[in-house]
Amino acid sequence: MQRVTMTFDDDLMDDLDAYMKQSGHQSRSEAVRDLVRAALLKKPETDDPNRRCVGAAVYVYDHETRELAKRILHDHHAHDELSIASLHVHLDEHSCLEVSLLRGPRHEVEHFGRHLIAERGVRYGELVVVPADAEKREKASQGHHTHDHTH
Secondary structure (H helix, E strand, O other): OOOOOOOOOHHHHHHHHHHHHHHOOOOHHHHHHHHHHHHHHOOHHHOOOOOEEEEEEEEEEEOOOOOHHHHHHHHHHHOOOOEEEEEEEEOOOOEEEEEEEEEEEHHHHHHHHHHHHHOOOEEEEEEEEEEOOHHHHHHHHOOOOOOOOOO
16 A cells, blocks of 8 residues: 545545545545545546446336336346346335346446436436446455455
């Protein structure tokens, strides 16, 4: 691990301290590391499109939209090589929230996740994609033993 000295103006330091308090980080170093990691992971255009990743598509939709639930289910079956699991929650009498967990090559996960979110009747959606080996790389950099396994 390397030590880095950084200079922040007072307002930015206040924001960092507030972020630490809200997020539960024990030190500024932990908070800055997590913020840097998150920012770097949001630059997929520099990443290999075939790199394995995991993604979570989170979307809210009107379950009364004609055939939407059926289309989403059909989409998951048509992409069974990417779909890991889904969580379905009834928010109110008209709205459902789904979280679809995906795994595969980045370009395929992003394409399918965006497709789910773009379905007619989906009112809100967001896709989060991270490299499948991000946690393994972090543990290795901290000296932890890692191993590959399947579930």
